[in-house]
Amino acid sequence: MRFFSDNAAPVCPQVLDALARANTLDTAYDGDRWSAQLDGRLSEVFETQVSALWVPTGTAANCLALTALCPPDGGVVCHREAHIQMDEAGAPEFFTHGARLMLVDGPGAKVTPDAVEALLAGIRPDVHQVQAHALSITNATEYGLAYTPDEVGALGETARRHGLGMHMDGARFANALVHLGCAPADITWRAGVDVLSFGFVKNGGMHAEALVFFDTGRAKGVARRRKRAGMLFSKGRYLAAQILAMLDNDLWLANARAANAGAALVAEAAGPERLVYPVETNEVFVKMSADEAAGLRAAGFDFYDWAPGEIRLVFSWDQTADSVRPLADAIAAL
Amino acid sequence: MRFFSDNAAPVCPQVLDALARANTLDTAYDGDRWSAQLDGRLSEVFETQVSALWVPTGTAANCLALTALCPPDGGVVCHREAHIQMDEAGAPEFFTHGARLMLVDGPGAKVTPDAVEALLAGIRPDVHQVQAHALSITNATEYGLAYTPDEVGALGETARRHGLGMHMDGARFANALVHLGCAPADITWRAGVDVLSFGFVKNGGMHAEALVFFDTGRAKGVARRRKRAGMLFSKGRYLAAQILAMLDNDLWLANARAANAGAALVAEAAGPERLVYPVETNEVFVKMSADEAAGLRAAGFDFYDWAPGEIRLVFSWDQTADSVRPLADAIAAL
Amino acid sequence: MRFFSDNAAPVCPQVLDALARANTLDTAYDGDRWSAQLDGRLSEVFETQVSALWVPTGTAANCLALTALCPPDGGVVCHREAHIQMDEAGAPEFFTHGARLMLVDGPGAKVTPDAVEALLAGIRPDVHQVQAHALSITNATEYGLAYTPDEVGALGETARRHGLGMHMDGARFANALVHLGCAPADITWRAGVDVLSFGFVKNGGMHAEALVFFDTGRAKGVARRRKRAGMLFSKGRYLAAQILAMLDNDLWLANARAANAGAALVAEAAGPERLVYPVETNEVFVKMSADEAAGLRAAGFDFYDWAPGEIRLVFSWDQTADSVRPLADAIAAL
Amino acid sequence: MRFFSDNAAPVCPQVLDALARANTLDTAYDGDRWSAQLDGRLSEVFETQVSALWVPTGTAANCLALTALCPPDGGVVCHREAHIQMDEAGAPEFFTHGARLMLVDGPGAKVTPDAVEALLAGIRPDVHQVQAHALSITNATEYGLAYTPDEVGALGETARRHGLGMHMDGARFANALVHLGCAPADITWRAGVDVLSFGFVKNGGMHAEALVFFDTGRAKGVARRRKRAGMLFSKGRYLAAQILAMLDNDLWLANARAANAGAALVAEAAGPERLVYPVETNEVFVKMSADEAAGLRAAGFDFYDWAPGEIRLVFSWDQTADSVRPLADAIAAL
Known part of the structure; x- marks a missing residue:
């Protein structure tokens, strides 16, 4: 994903x-x-x-x-x-x-x-x-x-x-x-x-x-x-x-809500300690070691390495709880 | 049209x-x-x-x-x-x-x-x-x-x-x-x-x-x-x-053939005297008085006035003989 | 010159x-x-x-x-x-x-x-x-x-x-x-x-x-x-x-008068037949054969070949009758 | 000056x-x-x-x-x-x-x-x-x-x-x-x-x-x-x-030496404490209170206020020891 x-x-x-x-x-x-x-x-x-x-x-x-x-x-x-x-x-x-x-x-x-x-x-x-x-x-x-x-x-x-x-x-x-x-x-x-x-x-x-x-x-x-x-x-x-x-x-608002909700789900799973910034919209910047990031990738998640020790996750209009849950779980389990 | x-x-x-x-x-x-x-x-x-x-x-x-x-x-x-x-x-x-x-x-x-x-x-x-x-x-x-x-x-x-x-x-x-x-x-x-x-x-x-x-x-x-x-x-x-x-x-070639065919049909109907240029592709420039052009428009055909005494007709990929025939007939009847 | x-x-x-x-x-x-x-x-x-x-x-x-x-x-x-x-x-x-x-x-x-x-x-x-x-x-x-x-x-x-x-x-x-x-x-x-x-x-x-x-x-x-x-x-x-x-x-006007006067002197010497344009300011365009132009150059006059059969002469603020006269005479003698 | x-x-x-x-x-x-x-x-x-x-x-x-x-x-x-x-x-x-x-x-x-x-x-x-x-x-x-x-x-x-x-x-x-x-x-x-x-x-x-x-x-x-x-x-x-x-x-080198010498004279008068940067060429940036700067100006010296507490002095090719000495003395006397 x-x-x-x-x-x-x-x-x-x-x-x-x-x-x-x-x-x-x-x-x-x-x-x-x-x-x-x-x-x-x-x-x-x-x-x-x-x-x-x-x-x-x-x-x-x-x-x-x-x-x-x-x-x-x-x-x-x-x-x-x-x-x-x-x-x-x-x-x-x-x-x-x-x-x-x-x-x-x-x-x-x-x-x-x-x-x-x-x-x-x-x-x-x-x-x-x-x-x-x-x-x-x-x-x-x-x-x-x-x-x-x-x-x-x-x-x-x-x-x-x-x-x-x-x-x-x-x-x-x-x-x-x-x-x-x-x-x-x-x-x-x-x-x-x-x-x-x-x-x-x-x-x-x-x-x-x-x-x-x-x-x-x-x-x-x-x-x-x-x-x-x-x-x-x-x-x-x-x-x-x-x-x-x-x-x-108001499709534009519904789409944005879906994307933001995906981000919120993952942000909650990550916990405040790991968040580089408060999560307000559809982007989540997560502090993460290189090993952790590699583990997530091995589990099938793909994302952008933003900076040393930080990854960026972006959520889209087509996100649902079902599509995001596995990522949230994987991050929570780190 | x-x-x-x-x-x-x-x-x-x-x-x-x-x-x-x-x-x-x-x-x-x-x-x-x-x-x-x-x-x-x-x-x-x-x-x-x-x-x-x-x-x-x-x-x-x-x-x-x-x-x-x-x-x-x-x-x-x-x-x-x-x-x-x-x-x-x-x-x-x-x-x-x-x-x-x-x-x-x-x-x-x-x-x-x-x-x-x-x-x-x-x-x-x-x-x-x-x-x-x-x-x-x-x-x-x-x-x-x-x-x-x-x-x-x-x-x-x-x-x-x-x-x-x-x-x-x-x-x-x-x-x-x-x-x-x-x-x-x-x-x-x-x-x-x-x-x-x-x-x-x-x-x-x-x-x-x-x-x-x-x-x-x-x-x-x-x-x-x-x-x-x-x-x-x-x-x-x-x-x-x-x-x-x-x-x-070769859809691109088929489309172009259809457009060119439309132009050819109208060019033939117009006859060489009325053509400003030989018709080789999908554009036809026709010599036409203002009255004639007005008549065509009254009959439901729309087109560009190119220059005094000249109109421009452009044909598209979706043109068929059926869609062009009425125009050809109208021009032939001028 | x-x-x-x-x-x-x-x-x-x-x-x-x-x-x-x-x-x-x-x-x-x-x-x-x-x-x-x-x-x-x-x-x-x-x-x-x-x-x-x-x-x-x-x-x-x-x-x-x-x-x-x-x-x-x-x-x-x-x-x-x-x-x-x-x-x-x-x-x-x-x-x-x-x-x-x-x-x-x-x-x-x-x-x-x-x-x-x-x-x-x-x-x-x-x-x-x-x-x-x-x-x-x-x-x-x-x-x-x-x-x-x-x-x-x-x-x-x-x-x-x-x-x-x-x-x-x-x-x-x-x-x-x-x-x-x-x-x-x-x-x-x-x-x-x-x-x-x-x-x-x-x-x-x-x-x-x-x-x-x-x-x-x-x-x-x-x-x-x-x-x-x-x-x-x-x-x-x-x-x-x-x-x-x-x-x-009014130095600027005096300078321009001097330049124009040089041009006028030469224009008069050339005669209306040879002038491409009426001479109103400090440029003179003269019809001239290549041989004539070569002759003038051989006599020490230098100028721009403007177009086939035409030369351009430009006169400057430092022009005097004495400095222009030789050119005028040479052109008159063509 | x-x-x-x-x-x-x-x-x-x-x-x-x-x-x-x-x-x-x-x-x-x-x-x-x-x-x-x-x-x-x-x-x-x-x-x-x-x-x-x-x-x-x-x-x-x-x-x-x-x-x-x-x-x-x-x-x-x-x-x-x-x-x-x-x-x-x-x-x-x-x-x-x-x-x-x-x-x-x-x-x-x-x-x-x-x-x-x-x-x-x-x-x-x-x-x-x-x-x-x-x-x-x-x-x-x-x-x-x-x-x-x-x-x-x-x-x-x-x-x-x-x-x-x-x-x-x-x-x-x-x-x-x-x-x-x-x-x-x-x-x-x-x-x-x-x-x-x-x-x-x-x-x-x-x-x-x-x-x-x-x-x-x-x-x-x-x-x-x-x-x-x-x-x-x-x-x-x-x-x-x-x-x-x-x-x-080598006029260009002589001129530069004169300008640099003027700067050096003033830099020496100012003393290292007052210098914002080492003086290597013809510009001297001097730490100076607003009152001191005003005093210098009152004495007839003009210069650029570079930053709060700093002035800039620039020396030129035409500088001589005589032309710079009064400034140097005034700065030394601050």
Whole structure:
């Protein structure tokens, strides 16, 4: 059994069904009837008028978002372990024409207002130094921690005070949300977020993410840049349909709950001593010796060696108690 | 009935089936068992060892190809009506970091060796002028004309003589091929093509094209640039599976034959007088007065007004004699 | 005697003197007392409040100007023989991050409103096609022709109607101006120009041009981009001092008159039959057989072979009747 | 008296004289007789065949150098306080089309092999993470410390082992060299440096630096990129002449000795307790209370407040014992 990544999981059946239902002739690009529904449906989800685009990957969502917040000669404040810094191969620099990622530290890959303030205080406001234009945070973080509405709000306040646009990488937005039990608006626009990369792929989608602008003025030009980046699919209806299918009947929330539940089960089995971070969403980082890890692998479990003495387990939308129990038992028995 | 674009057509059922079959857990990105087959399967198709990548759009394929042939300070020779010049929103400049498209003219959007020679002759080989590094042609062209093996070969010879890499935009490669009745190799590497954008989306795919390097040395770094462009899908298996499904049992050729047959039927009905270009593939450009066009539309046919007095009809993989006959009859009756 | 280029001429003595006078300790970059005078002095010259920066080359001036008028995904309309297209090695694409030059034709490298209109009419206002954002003209043109106030005004009106910013490459602005006998304002902001590359180097300077914004809002961010382009000289006072020295006592106009007078003398000697274009400034294009050209070279005159049967002669600020007379006589004697 | 920056100092008289001597007609761009001497003269200085270009600023030199070592999707390892990171406004990202600076720490802005190794060890060699391609060090560092031949050699060895090209920012190369008392070759190519930004401006020049390639293969294409960056001056002879004048009679070394001597005088007066770093070149960082600093300013000395409790004093080529003594005495009297 593999607990490598939520990217490895299959697509949920409702998404496949939606593809089949969308399989008729319609207008190309984003002129179809599915794409036309995105703004409306996402405005309902977020309880405010949003401007939304489908994009195929989280990296595309993140980096197009950054182009809306930061000029080529500007900087984007983010955590040293943020996905945009660690795992996107320089895509932020590519899409922004060379803007700079400005790194802050913090446990669990969480950015704090103090860390942002300290970084900004070190920048002279002259033409010799790159000036910060945006703040990007990931919710849930790369370690599965959820920023609360208050935490996002405090960062939003910091961003506003310094004139920074604010982006949220929501590759695991649903997982954070069901943990927090708040409204989607509470950790986005109400807390100061201007644009969200709203992830569906890790949550059961195939390849469609939504780029959601709460500051709709910021959306100006993004559709053109999506095209210029080679991402205006000629059959865009199949992307819009995936997103709509995930929103229908709150499938996105149900999927996230299933994934989080899997993680919780294993976290409980592991016990607090072994957990590197509190388990809030669908990722579990477990302290484990190399021998223990080898034993688990021998028993048929597969996962990522995160750091010396630490493994990472990621749970997916298709997880059930039955599918996770053997892992939980094996860890409990260590 | 709509004859707007082959982009508007649905996906063919074998592709949908392939998505369903690929819907299991596998390694993320391009580490899965479907992606692993691309090089082999495409090497068979082209009768030589190729290096291939899936990409989601034709623009992505074209522009990643150009990054392999042209540095930021270079130029790419292409036709004034090439898709990369007319319909990709500056994506070539974006992906290449500012390389310049160098335009030549020619009927039917066909590039000729003479046109290339004349353009190159006007460039001083000094640091003040942008130097050409690549030649890009589209087969079939934007007007549905197929370059023959000899025509491609003559351009390949010209490119080689001037040290230009050669790219073929094959958004409608299959349509050209079944018209020509030659081997895929005959209009690609045997004729001097270094890299091909091998199109499937217009031919019944959903969103997967193959970027095929015949000069496998040119492929170096392209996988990394695909990632940096936000196009390394985390569930890449669904792209590879589409391509493989299209190759199975030569579905790609069958689909192209169906589309071309639709066009041929209408072309015959229209008669040579009305045709702007000979109809070789799946596009028909018909001379038609505004009144005639309005009449066709009133009869339920939809299409693109290409130019004053000209309409464009595009036929798709799902076309049958039954679906095209009414249009053919209506045009014959004009 | 060389009539190759006004770039080849020496620097005029007042400029060298100014460098010597500026040779004291002062604040670095552009914080010095000379740089502080640029806005004021140029506002006097142009009879309106301008925002000005020194830059070292005409290419730098042109391309930084374009960054203020055109986004990376936009286009700049210019003549096919414009310096930015022909002789700047892709610098416009580099500085703008890939904006596209959109070429129009016209005799004498002059852009006309009709040509601009025709080009713009061919652009669909959708995300698939690059949209024009700016118009760039060169005054005097690459063939030494001066746009009159009316001609510039008509282009300015066209630009405004289509929402294009307007740039003037004034590498030989002084030469055009003294030919026209109008005020600097008449062929710039009064006629719709937003930003001027105000050339001094070809007119007796060493390496300082002024980038002059009439639409001062457009100047926002340009100083930062100058720095980011590696062009914020640490000893900027030596650039500002050159420009101020050229403005003192209208040296710039006197120099241009001298250069133009040299050209006029030779043009008269050549006679209208031999002139490819009317001679309005300091360039003379003369029809001449290869034998005649060889004869002139044998007599000690050096120049550029422009095209088959055409030579180019360029006259400089240091030209006197005595220095030009021998060439005039030799041409008259052909 | 100002001890702000060596950028604020005037140009040394031999450089002004050289400009006057170069003030004749010659071929434009870099086709003149001065530019033609650069390779030869610098090859003598470095005791090996080099390929050299003049550029106008240190930022230009550094960033063009980086384009020769690092692709757009790569990374450049440098110190967190390196000039390319702190004071070039994102020019490295601009010139390289978005390569990333990868920062290491170390006292005195010195990079160590261990720091480089640790950084590289944290990069997974996959397409998701930016890969390092170059190492850039500054000699003397931003704190005036000189890397010894052994120190450079150890870094060169590290770079080679990891396939990194190596760049040296030599804005104060001369100051480092006269401190070390070694040959220019000893801290450059013999120690593994591929390309040097050889600074003259801070050392008495006006605006000309030399970009020196020891790995002459790396120089390929740089002249074209210099042009594309708007830095191919049309009257390049005035830049080449400055460099040659500085090399004549080892003026560059004499100037650096004068500047270093000024620093040494003040360092001795300050005493080791007050020095933040050992004083090896022409910069002195002195611990000083705000009151003390205010007192010095009241006495007519001007300088940069570097950090709380620290001031920076920079000494120039035109410093003499007489010009520095009052400052030394004032500091000694604190």
